[in-house]
Amino acid sequence: MIPKRGKAVRRLVSVRRWFQRFSFLLLLLLALGSIVVSRSDAPWINGFRAGFTDATAPLIETLAVPVRAVSSWFSSFEDIESLRHENARLRDENRRLQMGIVQAQRYLAENRRLRELVGAPPPREGKHIGARVMASGGGAYTRSFILAAGSDHKVRRGLAVLGPNGLVGRIVNVGEFTSRVLLITDLNSRLPVMLADTGERAILSGRNGRLAELKYLPTRHSVKAGARVVTSGHGGVMPPGLPVGKVVTVEKGLVLVRPYANLNRIVFVRVLDYQPSGLIGTGGGEKPKKPAGAPEKGRNKAER
Amino acid sequence: MSRATLLTAERLARLSLPVTTTFLASLFSVISLPMSGYVSVAPGLTLMAIYCWSVWRPLSLPFGAVFLIGMLEDLLRGLPLGLTPLLLLIMQAVVRSQHRHIHGRTFDIFWIGFVLTAALHAILQWIAAVALSGGYVGPEPGLFQLMFSVAVFPILAWLLLRTGRAFRVSI
Numbered sequence: 001m002i003p004k005r006g007k008a009v010r011r012l013v014s015v016r017r018w019f020q021r022f023s024f025l026l027l028l029l030l031a032l033g034s035i036v037v038s039r040s041d042a043p044w045i046n047g048f049r050a051g052f053t054d055a056t057a058p059l060i061e062t063l064a065v066p067v068r069a070v071s072s073w074f075s076s077f078e079d080i081e082s083l084r085h086e087n088a089r090l091r092d093e094n095r096r097l098q099m100g101i102v103q104a105q106r107y108l109a110e111n112r113r114l115r116e117l118v119g120a121p122p123p124r125e126g127k128h129i130g131a132r133v134m135a136s137g138g139g140a141y142t143r144s145f146i147l148a149a150g151s152d153h154k155v156r157r158g159l160a161v162l163g164p165n166g167l168v169g170r171i172v173n174v175g176e177f178t179s180r181v182l183l184i185t186d187l188n189s190r191l192p193v194m195l196a197d198t199g200e201r202a203i204l205s206g207r208n209g210r211l212a213e214l215k216y217l218p219t220r221h222s223v224k225a226g227a228r229v230v231t232s233g234h235g236g237v238m239p240p241g242l243p244v245g246k247v248v249t250v251e252k253g254l255v256l257v258r259p260y261a262n263l264n265r266i267v268f269v270r271v272l273d274y275q276p277s278g279l280i281g282t283g284g285g286e287k288p289k290k291p292a293g294a295p296e297k298g299r300n301k302a303e304r
Numbered sequence: 305m306s307r308a309t310l311l312t313a314e315r316l317a318r319l320s321l322p323v324t325t326t327f328l329a330s331l332f333s334v335i336s337l338p339m340s341g342y343v344s345v346a347p348g349l350t351l352m353a354i355y356c357w358s359v360w361r362p363l364s365l366p367f368g369a370v371f372l373i374g375m376l377e378d379l380l381r382g383l384p385l386g387l388t389p390l391l392l393l394i395m396q397a398v399v400r401s402q403h404r405h406i407h408g409r410t411f412d413i414f415w416i417g418f419v420l421t422a423a424l425h426a427i428l429q430w431i432a433a434v435a436l437s438g439g440y441v442g443p444e445p446g447l448f449q450l451m452f453s454v455a456v457f458p459i460l461a462w463l464l465l466r467t468g469r470a471f472r473v474s475i
Contacts, residue, residue, distance in 0.1 A: 027371045027393055034375070034386025039436075045385065052379045056331070060380075063328070064335045135334040136346065137382045140426075140445040141433035144382045146334075173382065180382050187437050208445060 050175030053146055057178050060135050061148075126239060126274035128162075129153050133266055134178065141208055143169075143183035143263070149271065150175045158237045160272040166243040166260030167191075167231065168269055179271075183263055184244065185212050192234035193244055195227050204229065204244060204257060210264075211248065214255035223250055229257050239274045318471045322357040322364040323373075325464055329353040330373050334380045347453040350377060351425055352460045354392060355418050358399040359406050360468070360475040370396050387432055395425050411458075418457050426450040 019026070038045050115121075131149035138144040149155050151174050161168045161181045169189065173180040182189055189206035193214070200221050202214045217223060227247040233240030249256040317324075329349040350373065357365040374389025381388075399406075399421055406417040426446045433441045468475045 023367050024393065024397060027367050028390065031371065031374070031386040031390035031393065035384050035390065035436075038378075038385035049379050049382070052376075056376075056380065060331055060335060063331055067332065067335050135380065137334065137380065139346070139381055139383065140429060140449045141437075141441060142381070142383060146380070182382075187441065208441060 046173050050150070050173050050178070050180075053173075053178045053180070054150065054175040057134065057146075057148070060146075064135075126272050127154075129155060129271040129273060131155070131161075131179075131269055131271055133269065137180055138183075138186070141187070143186040143189075143206065143208060144172070145169070145181045145183065145266070145269075147171075147179045147181055147269065147271070148177065150177045150179050152176050153271075154273060155179045155271050156273070160231070160238040160242060160274065162242065162270045162272055163261030163263070163266050165262070166245060167238075168259075168261045168263060168266060170237070171271065181269070184259055185209065185263060191238075191244070192232045193229050194232040194240075195223060195247075196230045196241075197227060198222055201232050201234070202255075211256040211258055212245065214247070214257055217255060223247055223255050225250055237274070239272070242272075314471075318473055319364070321468060321471050321473055322353075322361060323366075323369045325467060326350060326353040326357065326365060326369070327373055327376070329460070330377050331380075333377070346449065347456040348422065348425065348449065349456075349460060350374075350388075350392065351395060351422060352418070352453065352457055353464065354396050355399055355421050356461055356464050358396050359403055359414065359417070361473070362400045362403050364473075365396070367393060367396065384436060387436070391425060391428050391432065394428065395421055398424065414461070415454075415457065418461075419454050422450050422453050422457075 129149060131147040131153070133145050134148040135146040136144075137146050145168075147155070147161075155171055155174055157171055157174050159171045161170060167184060169181045169183040169186070170191075171179050172182045184191055184204060184206060185208065186206040187208045189204075189212075191204040192201070193204045194201045198221075200218055200223065202217045205213045205215045207213055214223070214229070225247055229244045229247065231238045231240055231242040231244060243260050245257040245259040247255060248258045329352065333346060333349040354365065354370060370392050371389045374392045375385060377383075377388045378385045399417075402417065406414055426443075426449065430441070430443045430446045433446075465475060
């Protein structure tokens with residue numbers, strides 16, 4: 001027995017030495033292989049990623065406490081300095097918004113009456129799920145967030161994520177307690193949008209910077225700087241009309257959009273659980289009430 | 305707790321300090337701060353920790369540990385799995401090969417060494433971004449990140465040095 005054991009130990013030692021000698025090369029090859037495998041975007045990789053983010057979430061949350069305390073201490077100085085300006089700006093904005101609310105309520109009532117008149121179903125509002133940004137995913141060349149809300153909070157892949165002023169991105173990976181948001185400025189983000197005033201459709205493509213680019217616009221478009229960009233609702237995951245951003249540059253076929261949401265300073269977001277009409281068996285979302293006098297047959301046709 | 309157990313625990317902590325601090329630096333690097341533009345320029349804390357330990361005690365941070373920490377970062381950041389370990393392993397090997405030129409010299413040389421390491425890392429990261437995106441990607445975010453990392457480096461290096469000395473690690 002003893003010689004056999006000695007032989008095994010010697011073999012183990014030689015394997016260990018061999019591994020130590022070539023570990024660098026082996027690990028490099030393993031890393032390269034992992035890149036190739038992960039590029040396939042297999043569901044098990046996404047599942048593994050989501051599970052791992054879930055598992056490390058408590059640790060990240062704990063480490064973030066002192067970091068955020070120091071950060072908020074520094075930003076409190078910034079706040080004191082700019083408090084007077086901010087107050088004046090907010091008062092002004094509040095006055096304008098008060099006027100806007102009265103006008104919006106009038107339009108809303110008018111819209112409801114007109115919808116009843118033509119028998120159109122009311123637009124689906126969807127449900128909102130509040131979530132906190134837990135960690136900044138991505139890096140220099142990617143833009144994503146990790147949210148502290150997952151499938152436990154009914155977050156699903158593909159849902160729209162909104163900031164205080166507009167669209168932030170969409171959910172790309174969901175764990176039990178966490179989920180990942182791909183920002184609209186990420187290089188891989190493609191979002192069907194339209195111009196709010198003219199209705200011209202386009203695709204909003206991320207550029208990894210502060211601005212995103214409008215692509216596939218009609219050849220003779222009438223886009224001007226200052227035009228509002230909203231979601232078109234194509235693809236069915238996002239409702240039409242969500243505010244996305246404002247056109248800031250139009251030159252030589254390049255149309256750049258600045259998102260309404262300040263993607264660098266977001267702390268809380270809303271995940272919009274929206275179920276478009278016409279999809280069967282997707283579950284969730286709120287059922288629209290049947291409008292008074294709407295012909296059943298006609299409505300079904302429209303939904304199809 | 306007996307004295308022997310305490311000594312063993314202290315020895316274990318000392319041995320695992322480079323790996324533990326690099327792992328913590330990696331986790332800290334994904335914490336989001338509500339600072340304008342922070343996400344795009346967040347400093348490469350993991351690279352800093354790897355650089356420091358590879359200069360001070362090259363063998364205390366094994367390639368396997370760097371590989372695992374890099375994988376962890378990819379999982380958390382949503383990057384293609386293997387990308388960060390690939391870059392970090394290359395940088396670790398480069399720093400190890402230059403260890404004798406940097407170790408024991410003045411802080412200026414130590415810092416310049418990091419500037420060169422971070423610059424090489426930024427170039428490789430940009431090449432990887434272009435290769436993986438399949439189109440041209442501007443190098444600006446990488447450059448800003450490099451500048452921020454170079455500025456933050458002395459603070460992290462000082463913290464690691466203090467931690468190492470507190471655990472009586474010979475640096």
